[in-house]
Structure formats: C-alpha cells, structure tokens
Amino acid sequence: MPTEFARDDVHDDIVYPSAIPFVLVHLACFGAIWSGVTWPAVILCVALYWIRIFAIGAGYHRLFSHRAYTTSRTFRFILAILAQSTAQKSVLWWAAKHRHHHLHSDTELDVHSPRHTGFLYSHVGWIFAKRHDLFDEAAVADLMRYPELRWLHKYQLVPAVVLAGLCFLIAGWSGLFVGFFWSTVLVYHATFCINSLAHVRGRKRYVTGDDSRNNWLLAVFTMGEGWHNNHHAFQSSVRQGFRWWEIDPTFYILKALSWMGVVWDMRSPPEQVLRNEQRLGAHRSSTARPSSSRRISMPKALPTPSPRRCTPPS
Numbered sequence: 001m002p003t004e005f006a007r008d009d010v011h012d013d014i015v016y017p018s019a020i021p022f023v024l025v026h027l028a029c030f031g032a033i034w035s036g037v038t039w040p041a042v043i044l045c046v047a048l049y050w051i052r053i054f055a056i057g058a059g060y061h062r063l064f065s066h067r068a069y070t071t072s073r074t075f076r077f078i079l080a081i082l083a084q085s086t087a088q089k090s091v092l093w094w095a096a097k098h099r100h101h102h103l104h105s106d107t108e109l110d111v112h113s114p115r116h117t118g119f120l121y122s123h124v125g126w127i128f129a130k131r132h133d134l135f136d137e138a139a140v141a142d143l144m145r146y147p148e149l150r151w152l153h154k155y156q157l158v159p160a161v162v163l164a165g166l167c168f169l170i171a172g173w174s175g176l177f178v179g180f181f182w183s184t185v186l187v188y189h190a191t192f193c194i195n196s197l198a199h200v201r202g203r204k205r206y207v208t209g210d211d212s213r214n215n216w217l218l219a220v221f222t223m224g225e226g227w228h229n230n231h232h233a234f235q236s237s238v239r240q241g242f243r244w245w246e247i248d249p250t251f252y253i254l255k256a257l258s259w260m261g262v263v264w265d266m267r268s269p270p271e272q273v274l275r276n277e278q279r280l281g282a283h284r285s286s287t288a289r290p291s292s293s294r295r296i297s298m299p300k301a302l303p304t305p306s307p308r309r310c311t312p313p314s
C-alpha cells in the first residue's frame, strides 16, 4: 500500500496553521460590514462567481484533470490563470488529487470520501492534511511538461492576489470584500460540495462502484458539475448532463467555443452509455483496487500514479 495515502492516521495529520489563510479569507467577508455593499461590488461578485465556476469546471476539471477536449496553449493558460485565481491551489496539485480520487473513489485510499472520513473532512478538512501538501508528479506528467503550468504551481497565489488588487482598483474596499472575497468563498464551497454532497445526496443512474450522485441543485450552482454520477460513469466526457434536461452550461459554453474554433476534439460517451444500456461497473468492497471498468474513461495517456515521486508546493 502506498504510504502517502495510508489511512492509519487520517484525521490526525491536519496541519492547522495551513488552514489559517483559508479561515482568514472567510473572515475577510465580514469586512463588508465596514466597507458597505455597493452595486459595482455586487456585480463584480456575481460575475466573478460564474466566470470562475466555469474556469474550475471547464479548466481544472474537464480539461486539466480529464482531457475531455483540446484547446490552444494560450486558451489553456487563460483557463489555468482564471481557475487558479480561486485560490484552490495549482493546476498541477488539483489535477493530481482529482485523478487520484477517480482511481480510488470511495475506497479507503480516496483523498475525500464522505463514506470513510465523514462529510466535513471530505468537504474541506482533507485540503489541510499534511500528506496532501504533496502531489504525485507522475499522475500529471502530461501537464508537468509545460513550464507555464510549473510556474503557476511555484507562484500559486499570484492570480488570486492580482485579481483581489483589480477588484480593489475597480470598486474600492467593497470591491475587495464583496467582489473578491464573497465570490471566492462561494466558489470554494460550490466546488467542495462536489467532493462531499455529490457523494451523499442525489440519484444514482449508473452503477459505478462508488457513491457518486446526480444532484440537480448542485448542477445549477456549478454549471453542470452536479451530474457527478454521470461523470463517474464516463469521466472523459466533455458533457456531464447526459439527458437534454440535465442542465450543463459549462458544456454549452464549450460547445459554442468549438463553433468559434477555440476548443476542439470534444469527447462524448458512446450512445449505449448515454442510454444506460452498457453496464459500467459493479459494487466493490471498500478496499478493492480499481476495476478495469473504473478506468474505462480515464484519459488515454494517463500515466500510472507513482506515490513515491512527490513534490511539495513552494
């Protein structure tokens, strides 16, 4: 068993000092009591929430973690900067942890499984665990090749700090507290709900061998990421709402971008998967290794993770 992910002390290694900046971001929201809430700041907050929830879904998740479509290096860098302005650590860290989640979903090795570690730890606690400061370079070897992504990893807070400064310049203190901090906290918890709530509440259309659920309310607030059982059933699909009524604005925007030639090679599940005629997996014991069906839609060139090769973020 890889020692990095051993579960012998799962709740004991939270490094509380590393949670302090996260707590301060939440406390900064109360700065609005002093600054007031202006209309330009509210508009900034709403715009930055939706733009950045799109960047998380289309960038961190569907592009960098799953390679569900292809785009230019320039647009990929723009998505990386926008997603990293959410202060959810670097592209490399996020994609490595997420690929690990899919390989071990809801087993004892999963980095965030409500079944094994409880709701709160899967929602937010795991991020501050000492073992998760590290990420597996081999799991994201396809991304490590790009110096701009390694640079973003090295200076991972730069996009967030620059955006906070811009919010202040545009709308003053209210722009900073409401425009930046409120939207950042909302994006945090909308994203984290996919790790926690989307493995607890909702419907299971596919037998995926894990606890992933389709949750329409989460899909609304995350621009389509709430169709999480669909996603676990066919991970490399650019589309996560498989039925016409399963709202997936991230997919609609990517589709529109494909008409403009900004993105291409968008991957879709086979028709029999969309109709749920193809059995994709079976329930496994909580400690079982990933089944072959689990890997059915992982990115084709995804290297085998090697937990021994880890790099601490700077």
Ligand SMILES: [Zn+2]
Pocket: 101, 105, 194, 195, 199, 212, 228, 232
């Ligand atoms: Zn999941």
Ligand SMILES: [Zn+2]
Pocket: 061, 065, 066, 098, 102, 231, 235
């Ligand atoms: Zn995923």
